[in-house]
Amino acid sequence: MSDNATLPTLEKLEVASWRDKIFPLALWAIILGLLFRPLLWNDWLQIKAAINPAALSYSWKLLGMDILCVGIVFVVLYWLILGRIGFIALNTFREAVRNRILYFILFFAIVLMMASGVVKELAISASTRIVTDIGLTSISFFGLMAAVFAGISLVYNELERKTIYTIVSKPVHRYQFLLGKYFGLLLTIYVIVAIMSLFFFLVFNYQANTSDEVLEKVLYATNTSGQMQMVDHPGLVKAVFLLKAVVKSFGQSVGNLFGFATGAVSPNLLVAIALIGLRLMIVTAIAVFFSSFSTPALSAVFTVMLFMAGTLNEDILRFGMHLRETAIKEAAGAAIPLAAYIKVNLAYLAALVVPNLDSLDVNSEILHGDKVNVWRFSVLYAFSYTGIVLLGAILIFRKRNFK
Amino acid sequence: MKVVETFGLSKTYVQDVLGTEYGRIKFRLRNRKVDALKDLSFSVEQGEIFGLLGPNGAGKTTTIKILMGIHFASRGTATLMGRPLGDLEVKRRIGFLPENPYFYDYLKGYEFLQYYGQLYGMPKRRLNARIEELLDLVGLSHAANLPLKGYSKGMNQRIGLAQSLLNDPQLVILDEPQSGLDPLGRKEVRDIILKLKEEGRTVLFSSHILSDAEMICDRVAILFKGELINIGRMNELLSAKTYQYELIVSGLQADKMDALKKGASKVLDANHESMLIYTEEAQAQEAIRTAIQHGGAIRSLTPRTETLEEYFIRNVKKGGEKRA
Numbered sequence: 203m204s205d206n207a208t209l210p211t212l213e214k215l216e217v218a219s220w221r222d223k224i225f226p227l228a229l230w231a232i233i234l235g236l237l238f239r240p241l242l243w244n245d246w247l248q249i250k251a252a253i254n255p256a257a258l259s260y261s262w263k264l265l266g267m268d269i270l271c272v273g274i275v276f277v278v279l280y281w282l283i284l285g286r287i288g289f290i291a292l293n294t295f296r297e298a299v300r301n302r303i304l305y306f307i308l309f310f311a312i313v314l315m316m317a318s319g320v321v322k323e324l325a326i327s328a329s330t331r332i333v334t335d336i337g338l339t340s341i342s343f344f345g346l347m348a349a350v351f352a353g354i355s356l357v358y359n360e361l362e363r364k365t366i367y368t369i370v371s372k373p374v375h376r377y378q379f380l381l382g383k384y385f386g387l388l389l390t391i392y393v394i395v396a397i398m399s400l401f402f403f404l405v406f407n408y409q410a411n412t413s414d415e416v417l418e419k420v421l422y423a424t425n426t427s428g429q430m431q432m433v434d435h436p437g438l439v440k441a442v443f444l445l446k447a448v449v450k451s452f453g454q455s456v457g458n459l460f461g462f463a464t465g466a467v468s469p470n471l472l473v474a475i476a477l478i479g480l481r482l483m484i485v486t487a488i489a490v491f492f493s494s495f496s497t498p499a500l501s502a503v504f505t506v507m508l509f510m511a512g513t514l515n516e517d518i519l520r521f522g523m524h525l526r527e528t529a530i531k532e533a534a535g536a537a538i539p540l541a542a543y544i545k546v547n548l549a550y551l552a553a554l555v556v557p558n559l560d561s562l563d564v565n566s567e568i569l570h571g572d573k574v575n576v577w578r579f580s581v582l583y584a585f586s587y588t589g590i591v592l593l594g595a596i597l598i599f600r601k602r603n604f605k
Numbered sequence: 606m607k608v609v610e611t612f613g614l615s616k617t618y619v620q621d622v623l624g625t626e627y628g629r630i631k632f633r634l635r636n637r638k639v640d641a642l643k644d645l646s647f648s649v650e651q652g653e654i655f656g657l658l659g660p661n662g663a664g665k666t667t668t669i670k671i672l673m674g675i676h677f678a679s680r681g682t683a684t685l686m687g688r689p690l691g692d693l694e695v696k697r698r699i700g701f702l703p704e705n706p707y708f709y710d711y712l713k714g715y716e717f718l719q720y721y722g723q724l725y726g727m728p729k730r731r732l733n734a735r736i737e738e739l740l741d742l743v744g745l746s747h748a749a750n751l752p753l754k755g756y757s758k759g760m761n762q763r764i765g766l767a768q769s770l771l772n773d774p775q776l777v778i779l780d781e782p783q784s785g786l787d788p789l790g791r792k793e794v795r796d797i798i799l800k801l802k803e804e805g806r807t808v809l810f811s812s813h814i815l816s817d818a819e820m821i822c823d824r825v826a827i828l829f830k831g832e833l834i835n836i837g838r839m840n841e842l843l844s845a846k847t848y849q850y851e852l853i854v855s856g857l858q859a860d861k862m863d864a865l866k867k868g869a870s871k872v873l874d875a876n877h878e879s880m881l882i883y884t885e886e887a888q889a890q891e892a893i894r895t896a897i898q899h900g901g902a903i904r905s906l907t908p909r910t911e912t913l914e915e916y917f918i919r920n921v922k923k924g925g926e927k928r929a
Contacts, residue, residue: 289723293709300711363707368768371673371701371778372724373693603618603676 231276286374287382294386295393297359298352304394307351311344311398319405330466331569333409337402338474338565341395345482346509348394353387353489354501366604377596384490384592391482396459399475403455403467410466411447470568477562480584484557485509487588491595495602511552512559522549557587606687608776608807609649609672613681616642616667616831641667643831644681649809649824654802656818657811658917659828665811666704668828669780672809673701685776697725700769704780704811706761710754714745714764717753718771725772732771739767742797758785766797777801779810783817795821815917827917834920843916847908850889852881857901864899865892878904 298304318336360366360383369379420443422430433439454465463469488508492501511518529542538546561580567573618639642664649655657665670676672683674691685695708717715736722732740746743763748756756764762785769777782798783791791814798821801808812818818825819839826836835842854865855878862879866872868891871882883889893903 286724286726289720293712293720296716297709297711364703365708367670367673367675367703368701368706368708368721368765369724370675371696371699372721373696373726374724375693601677 228276231272286372286378287385290369290374290379290382291384291386291389294356294383295389297356298386298390301352304348304352304390307344307348308394308397311340312401314340315398315401315405319409330406330409333406334471335565335569337406338478338568341398341402341475342478342481342565344398345391345395345478346485346506349387349391349482349486350489350502350505350509352390353486354493354498354505356387357383357490357493358498358501361604364604370604376599380490380494380596380599381592384487387486387490388483391486392479395475395479395482400455400459403458403465404451406467406471407451407454407458407465408447411451412444417443470564474564474568477564480581481559481562483588484512484559484584484591487591487595488557491591491598494595494599508556509559512557513563514560515553515556515558516560518549518556519553522546522553525549558583606651607648607684608651609647609655609683609685609809610687611646611648611668611672611681611683614642614645614668614671614678614683615640615680616664616671616676617679641831642671642678645828645831645833646681647826647833647836649807651807652802652805653823654798654808654810654821656822656825657809657828658813658815658818658825659811659834660813662830663828664831665813665828666780667831669701669778669809669811672778697772698775700772700774700777702762702765702769702777702779702782705785706765708753708761708764708768710752713750713752714740714756715749717764718768721768722771727772735771735773736767739770742770743767744793759787759790762786762790762794766794770801774806776807776809779808781812782810783812783814791817827920829920843910847886847910848884849909850883850886851905851907851909852883852889852892853878853904853906854881854892854896854901855879855904857896857899861895861899861901864895868892
């Protein structure tokens, strides 16, 4: 602009130093870095486990990699938070923490996972499978609930209660507000996922630590004549053992939470949870996208519908391929009719627009004991899909008149 | 220097079927158009208190929303501190209090101000000192650690005023700062606005309570149905000429009263007193003489100059008739 030259220069104001920003940054870096750690080091861990299972224990080399991992996240976040995004995110997190409804979600998830320990008694075999199934399903389901609920209400509240008026009047870009909201939501949802995972790991490790075989070894000892004999005061011994098992399992679970495959938890399970984190990242972005211009009820419906369509994404693609094959067969060498051509391409388009949550779901592979392969492209896809959805939200939000 | 300047600012709201408005994205089905602001141009000089006055729906809030970047103008432009709207460097130097403010009810008063201070990028130590200072100024020191959920309407208004002053702004924009306050609170807000002027800040505020504006404004702009009716200094807008004399007398017989009533333009009878309104000074003096002669008592004589309220009613009525 040519008239820029005539604009008066404003004197420089004192602003906060990087020291004021370091705390929110560090919190972010640690949570995100550690959450995605198993995803990043999965192959490496699996190769190591294949060569030498004992080498899986934590080593200095691994520590160096963890620091690198957190460091990368830190640098990326520092670039993001240079504006006001971090403070808006932390305030969003604070709002969520002081909102009671999320505690209900958490409560139900934990009750369900604890109950899985009881349900497995009813199963004839494969008790671990039931615990894994219930655990992973409830983490993804309640995580989805939290993402949809929090994602929509926390953005909508700011618009409805007009707190956005004062935010916009502060030296904050609109995109910074929206991204701040998004990252605050993501932080909230990841904390919820982390708490649910902790209880899931706890049940899982406790099951392994107190399996019948282990208990047998504790309660029966081999006497001098080589016969199995029950120890003295078996009730007390069992009680003490179970108490110790709880403490041990808790320790292992905390380790698992930070991405270490200790106890009964395999790296695969950690990868599955990291992938749930990626799926929720997409769902939260979709929720923020819709609530940036629509009413909460509509946003919730759209978000849940897109989520469901997303889990069926590969079926949509297969449906398109099926349509194509049928059309070719029916045309019998002649040109495919326009109607069929449009139908096929609509199906392909739908598969392209709808998020591909299928490729980020390894729950069934884990349940069937298959080898878990995370296609690196899927991880990249999750980040780019999120980015595109957020970009769309920002574009709509940028020129919007607030009610 | 002109702190605020608008050039033909206009705003047309287009409501779509969902009852929402998304700026550029509009559903053209069954649209309802409302002209909220028509070709508004005015400027605010540095260091003055400028009042945007008008009845509800006059376009005061719309003007302020456009200046703050909450809404976008349909036509026309505006500058703040000589810069185009939306400039972050300018926003650092502006304080804003919206109409009927409502803030995060899960935060405590102190946390709320801290959060907003962080958005200004203020260093922690300076921010905390400033918060103490402002809580003292608006009289909320006792409620700093209470959640905003429990704040009354007046307290909300006060904490809103505090947040608008966090960054030591050069320009303060207040939308209906005195609404929802009791007379004492109104006086306190008035004093704060005057103090802001003393400190060399520019204040732009909107109000429909004209008596409050009358006391403190250097200049006012009067809006009606989105149009600028008049703008100028208070003493230029209001005629300084005394236009009526109000005489209150008592203790007169009814037949003696008739003589007084002859020259009066209006008579109001209370229990033992009568208020007589004269348009000429001579008539009033004559009436006083007559009243004393007949043994009546003079309670008061008040010469009246035009108030903003009367000016407003006169002009808005005229404007309304012109349009009707």
